């Protein structure tokens with residue numbers, strides 16, 4: 305898939321304001337606010353209640369609901385929020401029939417204006433067949449749902465290892481300083497697994513310590529940066545010699561084969 309270039313004509317534009325909204329047990333929804341236009345959105349509202357509270361706290365109304373994929377813990381708040389705020393639901397064209405209340409179905413590579421912020425839709429299937437990620441280039445932020453987690457990746461419910469590897473590779477092609485906002489707080493358990501896959505990875509070891517400290521204080525580990533993920537996330541590192549050694553993947557195997565071996569090991573963990 306082609307990623308269309310995003311023009312660089314907007315000077316000194318205020319970055320998108322992003323608030324984490326914890327939902328259910330370990331889900332994150334995200335409140336997005338573009339101060340220039342006043343447009344406000346929420347990514348993946350599991351439930352309406354916590355999102356309404358977050359909007360009230362900031363004195364905001366809701367313009368858009370953005371869904372990365374159809375799972376109930378990412379769309380459960382759609383109906384109530386849509387009704388309360390007359391918000392428009394935006395989601396993947398590849399899965400529009402499964403997104404509750406969808407108004408606007410966006411295709412892969414499409415650029416859409418969220419207020420004055422350019423947002424690019426990236427098809428990232430594998431977890432579900434119609435999963436998308438939302439990329440805000442000027443604000444250096446990507447919302448990856450259940451495709452790329454911090455130090456992990458989503459389960460392959462409806463896709464193949466090859467599809468997921470293509471999706472992760474697409475995300476890994478974004479700039480290293482891109483902030484990664486994923487759908488769940490799974491980082492600590494992901495790190496525990498990652499350490500078993502790449503025990504010699506020094507950057508991973510120090511990140512594991514950071515993550516433990518944050519979680520002990522009850523703090524979120526999100527966002528991470530794409531650069532950090534590329535250094536520590538085993539699902540972005542199937543080429544690593546250390547990983548292949550532990551996973552008993554031959555040096556001449558493809559990255560897809562190595563990725564599939566890591567994904568299968570995580571499923572058994």
Ligand SMILES: [Zn+2]
Pocket residue numbers: 373375378431450
């Ligand atoms: Zn999901």
